[in-house]
Amino acid sequence: MNYARPAAPQEILLPVRPGFIAATLLAALLLNLLPWSGWWLALRPDFVALILLFWCIDQPRMIGFATAWLLGLLMDVADASLLGQHALAYSILAYAGIALHRRVQRFSVTPQVLHVIPLLLLNDAIVLFIRIVAGSDFPGYQYFAGSLTGGILWPALVILLRLPQRPKPDPDHV
Amino acid sequence: MEHQPPPFFKTGPTPLARLLIFSALSIALLVADGRFNLLPLLRQAASVLLYPLQRIAAAPVNLARRAAEFFVTHASLRDENARLLLERGERAAALQQLQALQSENSHLRELLGAQKRIEARSQLAEVAYTARDPFSRRIVVDRGSQHEVRNGQPVIDHGGVVGQVTRVYPWISEVTLITDKDHLVPVLNVRNGLRAVLAGTGNDGALELRFVPLNADFQNGDRLVTSGIDGVYPPGLPVADVTQVDRNAAFLFARITCRPLGGVRNNAHVLIVSAGRQLPERPPAEEKSPKAKKSRRGA
Numbered sequence: 001m002n003y004a005r006p007a008a009p010q011e012i013l014l015p016v017r018p019g020f021i022a023a024t025l026l027a028a029l030l031l032n033l034l035p036w037s038g039w040w041l042a043l044r045p046d047f048v049a050l051i052l053l054f055w056c057i058d059q060p061r062m063i064g065f066a067t068a069w070l071l072g073l074l075m076d077v078a079d080a081s082l083l084g085q086h087a088l089a090y091s092i093l094a095y096a097g098i099a100l101h102r103r104v105q106r107f108s109v110t111p112q113v114l115h116v117i118p119l120l121l122l123n124d125a126i127v128l129f130i131r132i133v134a135g136s137d138f139p140g141y142q143y144f145a146g147s148l149t150g151g152i153l154w155p156a157l158v159i160l161l162r163l164p165q166r167p168k169p170d171p172d173h174v
Numbered sequence: 175m176e177h178q179p180p181p182f183f184k185t186g187p188t189p190l191a192r193l194l195i196f197s198a199l200s201i202a203l204l205v206a207d208g209r210f211n212l213l214p215l216l217r218q219a220a221s222v223l224l225y226p227l228q229r230i231a232a233a234p235v236n237l238a239r240r241a242a243e244f245f246v247t248h249a250s251l252r253d254e255n256a257r258l259l260l261e262r263g264e265r266a267a268a269l270q271q272l273q274a275l276q277s278e279n280s281h282l283r284e285l286l287g288a289q290k291r292i293e294a295r296s297q298l299a300e301v302a303y304t305a306r307d308p309f310s311r312r313i314v315v316d317r318g319s320q321h322e323v324r325n326g327q328p329v330i331d332h333g334g335v336v337g338q339v340t341r342v343y344p345w346i347s348e349v350t351l352i353t354d355k356d357h358l359v360p361v362l363n364v365r366n367g368l369r370a371v372l373a374g375t376g377n378d379g380a381l382e383l384r385f386v387p388l389n390a391d392f393q394n395g396d397r398l399v400t401s402g403i404d405g406v407y408p409p410g411l412p413v414a415d416v417t418q419v420d421r422n423a424a425f426l427f428a429r430i431t432c433r434p435l436g437g438v439r440n441n442a443h444v445l446i447v448s449a450g451r452q453l454p455e456r457p458p459a460e461e462k463s464p465k466a467k468k469s470r471r472g473a
Contacts, residue, residue: 033231035303077220084203091196
């Protein structure tokens with residue numbers, strides 16, 4: 001999986017357990033449901049979108065549109081918003097992640113951020129578009145701040161979510 | 175046409191095809207929910223799934239709040255106690271007057287044979303969380319259909335009207351705040367009894383009176399209370415104070431901005447009121463009898 005990355009050290013990762021993917025997505029949902037308010041709310045990245053995007057890029061075979069769509073549905077109910085807007089946004093995000101995964105994987109972590117931020121902004125823009133069509137006002141540019149925070153969190157996320165896949169150090173080979 | 179060899183592995187439809195399927199599903203949902211308001215069942219089911227997660231997510235914040243409450247200083251408790259005693263003294267007079275007025279009113283009503291108003295019952299609810307959507311002005315409270323909360327019940331706090339229950343789930347319900355862009359409250363000016371419709375603007379702390387003629391008698395500082403017309407809100411609950419009146423002859427209506435009295439955005443507990451007022455069915459549009467209606471409500 002990592003063989004094409006030029007600068008990264010060679011390390012063959014273990015296969016991901018599906019339970020781990022489910023657990024991280026559940027944790028993301030929990031993080032989104034925390035009662036954020038004020039500035040924290042403006043800066044809060046959409047954790048579900050972020051982690052969904054990570055798995056779509058990292059393990060495009062393990063995660064599919066159905067997961068993305070169902071998560072979007074749950075977010076719509078939690079946000080008390082029109083049913084289907086997050087579902088649509090996450091489906092498109094999942095498509096973008098799966099379509100771009102070969103390209104993004106070739107980059108090291110920092111340039112990956114430059115791919116991730118536009119995708120998260122696209123996700124926000126879709127929700128915004130649906131809301132404006134449904135008759136809402138533009139909420140101000142701080143609405144997009146969360147996507148930038150999401151991009152900043154990406155390197156930490158990559159390290160954290162790859163941790164369980166790192167092979168155990170071989171006792172014979174020090 | 176480019177000929178493609180059959181794939182080695184069966185992977186189902188291509189990602190693009192799947193994207194189209196799921197996008198079509200989402201758009202169908204959007205239309206069904208937004209235009210026709212179908213699918214309450216789907217929403218209920220998802221809500222039941224989400225409920226434990228929401229409780230878990232709210233737990234650390236509740237814990238922090240309780241811890242903060244525990245470490246309240248002696249001085250602040252004493253101050254609060256003094257303030258409450260003062261308030262109670264101030265209200266006692268008004269309360270006695272109210273009791274006298276109530277008995278007088280009920281007596282008069284009996285004399286008139288008027289329909290008796292059923293006393294409003296209310297239940298305390300805790301704000302579970304505010305919807306994180308920057309577009310909507312809604313809160314979610316921890317009382318639902320299991321606690322006999324029904325759609326359309328008004329929600330108030332110590333200051334005044336906060337909003338109205340708009341969706342009921344088994345254990346929680348959604349309250350649309352009066353500041354929501356699509357929310358209307360029929361109100362009455364206390365000073366002169368003028369009736370109007372108060373609408374949210376989508377901004378916290380700002381409401382506006384809609385469709386008020388330029389020459390209508392509204393002034394800064396006027397208190398607006400619910401008029402009770404439409405039967406959703408019981409009459410007489412304070413809603414807002416007028417803060418700004420703009421009369422520009424270029425427009426048909428005056429621009430009147432108001433400030434909500436209830437802590438629309440910043441309280442932890444609210445009261446859900448059972449209005450308990452059964453209005454008779456609205457008469458059909460053809461046979462207008464506005465006078466009869468007015469005299470019944472005017473009391």
